[in-house]
Structure formats: structure tokens, C-alpha cells
Amino acid sequence: MKRASGKSTCPVNFGLEAFGDPWSLLVVRDVVYFGKHTFNEFLASDEAISPSVLSARLDSLTDAGILRRSTDPADRRRVRYDLTERGLGLIPIMVEIAEWSAAHDPDTGAPAVWIALVRDNKPDMLRRYNDTVRRGGSVFVGEDSVAAQVEAARV
Amino acid sequence: MKRASGKSTCPVNFGLEAFGDPWSLLVVRDVVYFGKHTFNEFLASDEAISPSVLSARLDSLTDAGILRRSTDPADRRRVRYDLTERGLGLIPIMVEIAEWSAAHDPDTGAPAVWIALVRDNKPDMLRRYNDTVRRGGSVFVGEDSVAAQVEAARV
């Protein structure tokens, strides 16, 4: 991304300068969908980011106001990354990307039933995503995940 | 983007592999918002892409089934790029990016009134975007632009 910054006031360009590299949205995805919050958790993702690149991305996402870092008081080695309000605002973008990919990737790992659920109840599901991630939960992993909420409501 | 392809079935990753570099979505934006369709038109964008990179992006977007190329019968030098149905599917993603950026960039060039119009009439506006671009029009430029349609309806 050597492209000169601020050379255009186009909003699509602004977004791409903030998170439009090949890795930033994968970090955000790890937080939103899988409840990952630490360096080593991000490092262990399927896509195999290298530590120096991850470090640079965490810095730039923090600088852009998308992530907030904090040290765990119970273990001061541990640094935790959470989405800010601005970062939570990226959820609709990710959901649209997931929907597009699920429709066009024959080998997609996205469960068709989940994609349909999100597509057909978008405002409601986006609200659930937002609320859940805001309080530290995730879409698929954990006690209070969105998937668990939906499952509980289905019965 | 040296990242190994196909190493994950995550739909966010699939999308990013297809159009998640810093330039692809700017090409799509040029088509959708400004009605650009040729190499030199893309080259003249504010963000100053270099011709070799543009050439590579047009190839990869065509390979990904997002763009379709055709030679102008009236001027056989001219190569025209249009969005395929799959490419039209990227419109909701771009609209969400634009909405996020307009909300977080103090210097955004996006007209607030337009962003509000799209936000508050999203299904209707997305349908207009899609229909208009499909028949060769654009959001802001040209006789049949979405902006012109909205202006006509406002009177």
C-alpha cells in the first residue's frame, strides 16, 4: 500500500486506506466471528499471517481507531485487542462480503442455513452481532455467542 | 498478496482473495459511481494507479468473473470493461464501505444528503444502483444516472 494517502476524498478510498489490505479484515473477522483477542490467537489463523505483518496491522488498526489495546491485569504479559465502536461499524461490511462469497464460492465453508438466516433477518442479526461483540462475545464461539442465542430461541 | 490461496474456506477470506487488494474495489467504484469503462479512464483516477498494476488488476478481476471485457465494434482499439452479475453483487459491499467512511472521515467528499438517502432507503436504492449499472449507467454520471433519477422523482 504505497499509494499516496489522502489524495482523494472518495469514501470508498478512505475505507480501503484504513482496512483495505489483505489482512486487516481477517483480524476483524477473528474478533467478530471467533472471539479471538490476542496476538497468538490471530497468529494461529488458517491464513498464516507472519508475526511482523500482524504486528504492523494491529498497530495500523489501532491507529485508525478500529481496535483498542489493553493489558490483561491478571496476566501482564497478555495484550488484549477489542473492537472500538468504529470497529464494530465494520460488521455490516464483513457480513456483505461473507454473503457475496458464500454465493460465489462453490467450496465455501459458510453454512448455507446461517447465510440465509442473516440475509433474511439482516437488521435483527446485525443488532445481535453488534451487541454480542460489544460485550466481548462472538458470533460462533463461546457461551453467549450469537449462534447460541439463535439456537436457544429456536427451541 | 503472496498469501497462499485456497488455504481456508472462510467466506471473508474468499472475498478478500478475489477483490481485497488496495486497487480492485477502486476499479469497481469507477464503474459503478462514475461510469468509467476503459483502461485510460481507470488510469486517470485520483488515486494514480500505475498502468502495469491496473493491467494486472483488470486481468484478475476478469479471471474472477467480476469484470467482462469486450472490444468496441466502432473503434477496435477500445476495450470496454463491464461488471458481470457477480460484479454487480459487490455493490452492497461498496455501499457499506462508503457509509462507514462517510461516518468516520471528517474530510469525506461524500455528500451527507446522499449518504442519508441511501441509508434510509437501502433496498430501494440498491435496486436502482443495480438496475442502472446493469444497463450501462452509473450512480453519479450520465443521463440515466441514479442521481438523475432521484432528482427527477424529487420534483
Added chain:
DNA sequence: TCAATTCACTACGATCTTCGTAGTGATCAT
């Protein structure tokens, strides 16, 4: 008809970014 222009695109060296592996220092568990 023929030179000048315009079209999409390639060539290429310099520079920047990413990759992949191997550390480093601080903190924690035993």
C-alpha cells in the same frame, strides 16, 4: 495517403511490502 494521435498495454529498475524463520525480553507457573 500518410503523418500524427489515440488506444490498450508492456518493460523495467527502484523502492516498498510481505514471507518465513529465528530470536528477544518480560512475565508467569512450578
Added chain:
DNA sequence: ATGATCACTACGAAGATCGTAGTGAATTGA
């Protein structure tokens, strides 16, 4: 005290992008 684990840094190799300068084919204007 020792070893493990934490977030990261270092660094050379490989790859991508930048910016400028072409190239050949098609079209236009004289």
C-alpha cells in the same frame, strides 16, 4: 531457579508496486 509462554522484533529472500518510458495496432485529420 528453571522452564514455559506472552507479545513482539530482526532480517534476508521473495514478491508486489511505483513511475516513467516505450510498443504496436487502429483511427483521425490533412
